[in-house]
Amino acid sequence: MSARSPESSRMRGLLLVAGREIRVRGLSKSNLISLAITVVIAGVLAALPTILDGGDSDTEVGLAGAAASTMEGQLEAIGGYEVTVFDSAADAEQAVEDGDVEAAVADGDLYVDGRVGTELQTVLESAWQAAAVHGNLSDAGLSDTEIQQALTTRPLETVNLSDSESDSVIGYFTGLIISILMFMMLMMPVQYIAMGVVEEKSSRIVEILLTSLKPWQLLGGKVVGLGAVALVNLVAIVAVGLGVAAATGLLPDLPEGTTSAALSSIGWWLIAFALFGTLAGGVGSLVSRQEDAGSVLTPLVMSLTLSYVGSIFLLNAPGTTFAQVLSIVPPFSAIAMPTRMAIEPVPFWEIAVAIALLLAAAAGALALGAKLYSRSVLYTGSRLKLTEALRRAA
Amino acid sequence: MLEIKELRKRFGDKVALDGVSLSAQPGEVVGFVGANGAGKTTTMRIAMGVLASDSGEVLYQGSPLGAAQRNRFGYMPEERGLYPKMKVAEQIAYFGELHGMDRAAAKRATGELLEQLALTDRAGDHVQDLSLGNQQRVQLAVSLVHDPEAMVLDEPFSGLDPIAVDVMGTALKERAARGVPVIFSSHQLDLIERLCDSVVIIAAGTVIAAGGVEELKARETKRLRVRVDAPRDLIADLPGTVTRDGDDYLVEDADDQAVLHVAMSAGRVAHFAYDQPTIAEIFREAVAQ
Numbered sequence A: 001m002s003a004r005s006p007e008s009s010r011m012r013g014l015l016l017v018a019g020r021e022i023r024v025r026g027l028s029k030s031n032l033i034s035l036a037i038t039v040v041i042a043g044v045l046a047a048l049p050t051i052l053d054g055g056d057s058d059t060e061v062g063l064a065g066a067a068a069s070t071m072e073g074q075l076e077a078i079g080g081y082e083v084t085v086f087d088s089a090a091d092a093e094q095a096v097e098d099g100d101v102e103a104a105v106a107d108g109d110l111y112v113d114g115r116v117g118t119e120l121q122t123v124l125e126s127a128w129q130a131a132a133v134h135g136n137l138s139d140a141g142l143s144d145t146e147i148q149q150a151l152t153t154r155p156l157e158t159v160n161l162s163d164s165e166s167d168s169v170i171g172y173f174t175g176l177i178i179s180i181l182m183f184m185m186l187m188m189p190v191q192y193i194a195m196g197v198v199e200e201k202s203s204r205i206v207e208i209l210l211t212s213l214k215p216w217q218l219l220g221g222k223v224v225g226l227g228a229v230a231l232v233n234l235v236a237i238v239a240v241g242l243g244v245a246a247a248t249g250l251l252p253d254l255p256e257g258t259t260s261a262a263l264s265s266i267g268w269w270l271i272a273f274a275l276f277g278t279l280a281g282g283v284g285s286l287v288s289r290q291e292d293a294g295s296v297l298t299p300l301v302m303s304l305t306l307s308y309v310g311s312i313f314l315l316n317a318p319g320t321t322f323a324q325v326l327s328i329v330p331p332f333s334a335i336a337m338p339t340r341m342a343i344e345p346v347p348f349w350e351i352a353v354a355i356a357l358l359l360a361a362a363a364g365a366l367a368l369g370a371k372l373y374s375r376s377v378l379y380t381g382s383r384l385k386l387t388e389a390l391r392r393a394a
Numbered sequence B: 001m002l003e004i005k006e007l008r009k010r011f012g013d014k015v016a017l018d019g020v021s022l023s024a025q026p027g028e029v030v031g032f033v034g035a036n037g038a039g040k041t042t043t044m045r046i047a048m049g050v051l052a053s054d055s056g057e058v059l060y061q062g063s064p065l066g067a068a069q070r071n072r073f074g075y076m077p078e079e080r081g082l083y084p085k086m087k088v089a090e091q092i093a094y095f096g097e098l099h100g101m102d103r104a105a106a107k108r109a110t111g112e113l114l115e116q117l118a119l120t121d122r123a124g125d126h127v128q129d130l131s132l133g134n135q136q137r138v139q140l141a142v143s144l145v146h147d148p149e150a151m152v153l154d155e156p157f158s159g160l161d162p163i164a165v166d167v168m169g170t171a172l173k174e175r176a177a178r179g180v181p182v183i184f185s186s187h188q189l190d191l192i193e194r195l196c197d198s199v200v201i202i203a204a205g206t207v208i209a210a211g212g213v214e215e216l217k218a219r220e221t222k223r224l225r226v227r228v229d230a231p232r233d234l235i236a237d238l239p240g241t242v243t244r245d246g247d248d249y250l251v252e253d254a255d256d257q258a259v260l261h262v263a264m265s266a267g268r269v270a271h272f273a274y275d276q277p278t279i280a281e282i283f284r285e286a287v288a289q
């Protein structure tokens, strides 16, 4: 046996436990599959606004007949349309039928296959009218330049009278995604920690483990290991989400604070996980059978669910006292604050207070969870009451 | 040397241990026997630090047993515990690492143990897919992987088939031969007799007999078995309390020389020796008192 310093061998025990959790849970097929699926969903969600906008895939339209070239100029000026000019109306009609183009205009007829989007119809209509006006003016003897001048108008300028950001929809969705993610990424490891603790208790392996490890190493390793698994998942999802948003050019359009809300949610998660993770280990150790794990976890699951549901309410009521309180009071603040940060600017002092309170709560939870765990992990038999566990000698 | 001194433990009103002491010298195999609920498991759990005693101490090489030394012990708890969904080899190696081995050494030791315990072909299976006896072998491997300095095994033989009993017995003897003190509990007294150098008998939380196997047998020996080719019955002639066991006379509470004298004068003495009690008989006797 090599002579290790006590500190390094203590950390070694914790890291060995953490390593096992990562191998068993993190590298398990089910976790890898669910991570892949979630990452894909995050990517799709991030790309969704761009896809819905039509994005960079242009709408294909066909033109034929006399007004074709003028209309082509009009459509190109609007942008976002790929124009094919056909020799005859019949060719254009055929192209629509074959699905080569979405719609075609030839000699005053609009060819469509089934329905056509109102936006496309309006654009084609106005291009057709502009071409007709152009033709009429030309017939009246005006030169191209004169026609150009006559038709030039200043586009409407938008004057927004509302205070809130015009694209609060994106903020809303970002907030929604943050709250869902935080909820999932706290719920999952919390369940795993409790299940793992009960598994070790019910299989009695804890008796051998504790001849080599201190209770805090065993609990700490579990929390660190499963936390690392969840953190990797969370970071992957946030990175893919922001990455896709950046790649599709959405990022600069995002309201101020969205990116920082997404990034800071990782920090919020870390504190919240320390809080919920150790508590989960502590209450998990109160029972000896897997069937009982659910009942002792209920308070944790309830407060996580309340935080989540509260955050959804908050999304629909930004600026209210409810939003303010929920995003400051732990443990709800863990989910509510990053959610709120996504939809509205939050004063710095509120964030600072929320962090301080959550940190304090996490420290308390750490102490309580570790105490519960070390006092009850070796106790077998019927379920321990919380008060009994706290009264027991370590 | 591993010494357990004057352990006392109560669970509520129930006194589980009432001053239990026992010890194992390097290389000594100590059998720990006692009826159900006598306190064997409680003693061993206290020795391994998973249960706190009310008083008494556990010494190793003269000083109180600490966590670092305990980590070099091998322990098999009464209620077996393994990760059901972890692979056999992975699990054994993990425990090796927990006991302070580096990964390569843990893997090497795991390979050797699997070979020794005839489990090599199950190395990649999940523990929950093994039969009970094979899980037990894995449990033994877990307690042996780090080449322990001392071993505390709670009923290591329960649930094993005769071949596995031999494998387990050999493994224990082998460690003992290398100077490892071994304490194990068992209800199979023939095994204790075969494997142990000394025995500790516990009843209701108190040690009622302890000592070397041969020494105990000699101490408990009181019954003289005499066979004489004589034409007449000697029951009335022999001194002490005499009973018959077939053709033999069983004599207790008498001077053996006087008995021999009477026997020789009656005819040819075909057999004259003290009966050696089995550990089972000693146990029954001790518990009955």
Ligand SMILES: Nc1ncnc2c1ncn2[C@@H]1O[C@H](COP(=O)(O)OP(=O)(O)OP(=O)(O)O)[C@@H](O)[C@H]1O
Binding pocket: B011, B014, B015, B016, B034, B035, B036, B037, B038, B039, B040, B041, B042, B043, B078
């Ligand atoms: N956790 C506990 N709570 C209350 N009583 C206990 C506990 N553990 C053991 N006991 C009591 O202590 C006594 C000794 O039990 P122990 O398990 O040490 O016996 P044992 O000799 O190992 O018996 P067995 O041969 O059945 O395994 C028993 O009366 C038992 O009921």
Ligand SMILES: [Mg+2]
Binding pocket: B040, B041, B042, B078, B154
């Ligand atoms: Mg027992």
